[in-house]
Amino acid sequence: xxxxxxxxxxxxxxxxxxxxxxxxxxxxxxxxxxxxxxxxxxxxxxxxxxxxxxxxxxxxxxxxxxxxxxxxxxxxxxxxxxxxxxxxxxxxxxxxxxxxxxxxxxxxxxxxxx
Amino acid sequence: xxxxxxxxxxxxxxxxxxxxxxxxxxxxxxxxxxxxxxxxxxxxxxxxxxxxxxxxxxxxxxxxxxxxxxxxxxxxxxxxxxxxxxxxxxxxxxxxxxxxxxxxxxxxxxxxx
Numbered sequence: 001x002x003x004x005x006x007x008x009x010x011x012x013x014x015x016x017x018x019x020x021x022x023x024x025x026x027x028x029x030x031x032x033x034x035x036x037x038x039x040x041x042x043x044x045x046x047x048x049x050x051x052x053x054x055x056x057x058x059x060x061x062x063x064x065x066x067x068x069x070x071x072x073x074x075x076x077x078x079x080x081x082x083x084x085x086x087x088x089x090x091x092x093x094x095x096x097x098x099x100x101x102x103x104x105x106x107x108x109x110x111x112x113x114x
Numbered sequence: 115x116x117x118x119x120x121x122x123x124x125x126x127x128x129x130x131x132x133x134x135x136x137x138x139x140x141x142x143x144x145x146x147x148x149x150x151x152x153x154x155x156x157x158x159x160x161x162x163x164x165x166x167x168x169x170x171x172x173x174x175x176x177x178x179x180x181x182x183x184x185x186x187x188x189x190x191x192x193x194x195x196x197x198x199x200x201x202x203x204x205x206x207x208x209x210x211x212x213x214x215x216x217x218x219x220x221x222x223x224x225x226x227x
Contacts, residue, residue: 043217105157
């Protein structure tokens with residue numbers, strides 16, 4: 001069964017450093033998303049991406065964040081200057097031909113900012 | 115404003131029990147509704163979509179009441195493997211958000227032998 005994959009599974013970084021989280025969505029999906037979950041809190045939307053551009057971003061997704069689809073398979077989230085409060089699980093998700101299809105999530109990257 | 119509200123539980127039930135979870139959502143224009151389950155420190159996994167007519171998948175039954183903006187999930191004959199957090203999830207209204215999901219905080223279920 002096709003699945004979303006993410007690397008790395010765990011990233012530890014110093015405050016102020018840049019990190020890139022990588023995702024490979026399901027191959028025939030067209031809509032891509034990043035969500036995050038701070039420990040003990042609910043899953044929160046960050047950004048959606050379709051047709052090689054951002055469709056929507058939340059208030060969390062400020063200028064320190066960016067997304068890219070550098071090739072036909074990868075989808076990346078870059079955090080330019082990490083803060084302590086960026087520590088969270090970051091989930092990538094994808095959905096099929098309609099944005100109202102179910103979204104399938106990758107296993108997540110646990111980001112720890114020291 | 116909380117987009118999706120759920121009773122956080124925890125619900126502790128014996129194997130074989132029937133348990134029901136409820137959820138309310140705030141945006142009456144929402145179009146798609148889902149239940150996901152999340153195991154500790156894992157990703158949300160789609161359990162089932164929720165349709166207006168109600169739908170069933172084995173031991174799981176989901177209902178949607180658009181007038182009351184209320185979603186429910188019923189689990190019959192609980193198994194130990196059903197222990198998880200159940201997330202009520204709502205999609206944005208058609209035409210305004212391309213697939214953004216709003217998550218509830220989840221309801222924790224523990225099934226004991």
